[in-house]
Amino acid sequence: MTMSRGMRAALMAFTALVLLVIYTPLVLVVLNSFNVDRTFTWPPPDLTLKWWDAAWHSSGARSALWTSVEVALLATAVALVLGTLASLGLQRTRFFGRNLVSLVIILPIALPGIVTGIALSNAFTTILGVGLSLVTVVVAHATFCIVTVFNNVQARLQRLGGNFEQASMDLGAGPFTTFRLVTFPMLRSALLAGALLSFGLSFDEIVVTTFTISATDQTLPIWIFQNLFRPNQGPVVNVVAAVLVLLSAVPIYLAQRLSSGAGETVR
Amino acid sequence: MTQTRTRTALLLTPPLLWLGVAYLGALAALLITSLWTQDDFTGQIQRHWTLDNFRDLLTIDVYRTITVRTLAIAAFVTVIDAVLAFPIALYMAKVASPRLQRLLVIAVLMPLWASYLVKAYAWRGMLSQGGLLDWVLGPLGLHSPGYGLFATTMTLAYLWLPYMILPVYAGLQRLPDSMLEASADLGAHAWTTVVRVVLPTAFPALVAGSIFTFSLSMGDFIAVSIVGGTSQLLGNVVYNNIGAANNLPFAAAVTTVPIAVMLIYLAVVRRTGALDNL
């Protein structure tokens, strides 16, 4: 490498310092899940396992966790289909309005969640007249997740060019066969990267969800939010968050292993 | 040629129906609602055309104050995140070994999974009197800044930092090592290379990250209520007018502010190529 030793050391020190700051609150969350004081006073007067026990018995938290996973998977599936279609559609075409299409795809993530949330909620309930449900949450989440898939796939397509597809077509394969045997395998890691980010975006989303979820459904962030309004539930929420932090390493690590092109995996 | 066009049309129809018709339609409906009015007592919307919501928004001082405050916080958060993210992304992309790179990506992504609310409350705990910050700063003769705008800016910058690191990292990864070498061969000092070569290359990615941090900060209303003390932001005004006052028309009028700001922002940054870096 071309960087001086001093510079590399400086960069490393800086990175380590920022990571320390990033992880301090998270460590605190884990630590507080053992704190006997239910308002998390510092330092903890004593440690206990009773919150972990209470959280283990909280069926509300568990079912909210599954709801969140379900919503995030469905939203990601929709985003994968629509995002891939959009990026394939824009591939090698230079039609007027291409920029407009890109803008429309980016808009849901570029506008603050509260705008998207009330716009969709208003559209669902007063214009379409459909009751809010998990379906409306999935629709709302998919709307702002499309962009993550779109961008990953588009970047990959740009890098690859169209030569392989062209060759496949020249050899007599139809468009579907070409997609199945040529395009899709080339896109796999880009799709995985897009899906991962999309899943993450949906999983912890609270603002848009607040406005588009029905009375009886709860995603995990909503469950957490509502439990902050109950006496005595704060520590249990902490346990749930601690579990999430610890569990989150698993899918991210797996995704990292699965995808060879490290560059695209995270975007 | 016709075949390509048909193919393009077929491929684009589903996403455009979803985003172009449904999503833009919902936004348009919201804007129309902002031109209606609401019965304060029963909370029902009355379909009576008026510009009163916008008149109130423009003429009542407090809304201008809140708008300026919100934009300033969003800008500060974005700058802080950019300054923090750039060296980290550079280290990840150009210094770390492939194995360490993978670990660092996980390290940066993991906090995104811990609940937003819980992280905000963790900051609340750290900022409180006798909290971790007091504990660490105490020996230095300093105190926690307490709840307020400073705490809000810090908390938001913390919450959105990964959204800045990831695009910048990805952008820097695309920067070929040969370019750094060429710069060095031509006699440039390492710092010069960073400023003259690396930073310009990363700029579109930084702008891409800023779209996240700026937009997320501008719409926030939860973190500020947890660590903001007495402060309120634009998001709170929107939320209170839907939740508290049940006044969707006015809330809709308020949302035109962030919509306009983001559209202008996107138009300005479009030329940098940032939109391909999201």
Add this chain to the structure above:
Amino acid sequence: MMNRSSGRLAALAGVALLAVLSGCGTSSDTSSSGGGSNGFTPPDVPMKESIGDMEGEVNILAWAGYAEDGSNSPKYDWVTPFEKQTGCQANVKVFNTSDEAVKLMQTNQYDVASASGDASLRLIASGDAAPVNTDLVKSYADIVPFLKDRAWNSVDGQMYGIPHGWGANLLSYNSDVVKPAPTSWSAVFDDASKYKGKVTAYDSPIYIADAGLYLMKHQPDLGITNPYALDQDQLAAAVDLLKAQRKNISEYWANYLQNVQALTTGDTVIGTTWQINASLAAGEGAPIKTVFPEETSTGWSDTWMVSAASKHSNCAYAWMDYITSPGPQAEVAEYFGEAPANAKACDLTVNKKHCEEYHATDQAFSDKIWYWTTPISQCLDGRTDVKCTDYGDWTQAWTEIKG
């Protein structure tokens, strides 16, 4: 918003609000049309005549802690016994503010809701709540008399719900810091600077009434007789008082955890609170005490109301009957920290002194509380020569107070 502006015009022109409303609305002819003890006549919504077969389902809108189903903690579960008893599957949605309750109730998705006085009148006026046939609710007979037929749950002697529980907003203080012990709300208003940056207040437009109550006692020449009936000048005085208070505020609190945390850590040492928050903070070892100040106080009185659009009204009535019966009342009152409406619940509480601590059957205490009520343009204190400020004005004012 528009209403407020045009309302001011109306006052100037001396035109009744009714004329303005009918002039500009197409969808609502229901509110504020004069007459009735509350200054309005509710829309004609039919009352239930008899109880039929259970529908098997009921959608409940409740304050956090009012309809616990055991999913948060298996120890607190009064929904499951109800389901077993009636065969009505209960879907519970928790709301966080009265305003959210109104908004949710208007989606017509819910059958029954626990409404505070600042939501109940709005629901009655908008036609979203149906009158309740109290003959069909057995528990109603045991409800303490001083909660029946009150301004926030009835119109012209017709009940619009079954009372559930009530409590006062108290003044909490950290007895290590705040000396001598405060006896007046002046500790958070005129004398608040003594604890600059350590004062807390409730984050809602309805808190303006606390300032109104204070001015009522301390500035009699303003002529306030009901903190929920403030004309323009009186509201302006309350806003000034709150703006002055803001300089000393550490934070406005909106949920339990926030308030309890701040009291425990000492980030706030004085301010308005609910008894349960103070008890929780004291339980963590913080020297937190509460007082019912000499000016008296605001408070809440909650009522279960049935939606006019209820598709499961039989189950809804069954729920109202169940949740206001002695057993569940005792459980909820202790969990939530309030006085039960059903007097018979007092024998069933785990803490035998619960009803005493919360003054559950103490009419004299209850009568001192100014229960949350929605401010409307017809003055609730009976004045007819001026127009009062309504909840929209208060919301706007609250935004301005916070700045």
